[in-house]
Amino acid sequence: MIWIIGSGNMALEYAKILKHKKKTFKVIGRSLLSSSNFTKKTGIPVVSGGIENFLSFNKLIPTYAIVCVNINNLFNVTSKLIDHGINKILCEKPGALKISQLKILDEKSKIKKTKLYIAYNRRFYTSVVKLKKIINKENGLKSLHFDFTEKSKKIEKLNHPSNVKSKWIIANSAHVIDTAFFLAGMPKEIITMKKGSLNWHKKSSIFSGSGNTKNSVYFSYNANWNVPGNWKIELMTSKSRLLLQPMEELKIINNDLSLSKISEKKINYDTIFKPGLFRMISLFEKNELTDFCTIEHQIKLLKLCNKIAGYKD
Secondary structure (H helix, E strand, C coil), X not given: CEEEECCCHHHHHHHHHHHHCCCCEEEECCCHHHHHHHHHHHCCCEECCHHHXXXXXXXXXXXXXXXXXCHHHHHHHHHHXXXXXXXXXXXXXXXXXXXXXXXXXXXXXXXXXXXXXXXXHHHHCHHHHHHHHHHHHCCCCCEEEEECCCCHHHHHHCCCCHHHHCCHHHHHHHHHHHHHHHHHCCEEEEEEEEECCCCCCCCCCEEEEEEEECCCCEEEEXXXXXXXXXXXXXXXXXXXXXXXXXXXXXXXXXXXXXXXXXCCCCCCHHHCCCCCHHHHHHXXXXXXXXXXXXXXXXXXXXXXXXXXXCCCX
């Protein structure tokens, strides 16, 4: 038995995959509205009333749990699941907006011997898996550049709590930042610069920086949330210049600067389900966890995001 905690959009995506895999799972939601909407869309019943209510009458331990509630509830729900004795949890990013809360989860999971991982699905994109193979074949990365520009006008209108928007680099841009350093290694030295402000993101709106990673990969980044733009990661080996833009697609930049798309010949589940999720769940079930983000790594990543954005914990 698998538990999906949450009944929103991400819960729908996970349920599609588990249903396709013919897995036995239970969906635990909070509000009657979101639970009934989930059932209308999927035909799958939802236990509403929230995780506290569910745990009060359910003493069973699932094979693993997937936590995909809203960002402000990730910490509390994950904490309660650890206390309940669940020994394997996949929690949607970022796990928490505060390093102090992540440290609590880290300490609890170690005491309870819980395997706790943060779900960064872009690590498992078919494009990223193919890219890793090319990087290994060509003796590693030499340099990297990434851009995490966000669609500010669209985000401003989103119905997210202000505390989530005010830490949007952690809440959303971290997808790009995590993927870049997943491929290049975490920074051992970094220079960060930021300036500007938006109504919904007071700390900064223009970002620039550079440095060197523990794998001796020189990197640079920029983002300007004042003007339109898109996420991208550009990667250089000794032989190739490669591009993730959009991140679901891997391209090689040819000598004449034209782009050639590198496609996957095998079945690509990224075109059937939400990209990265099928491979991520499959590896999670097999306990092939090397490429997953540990809670310790997530703490390091939040420290890096805080530095890039100018946040305080």
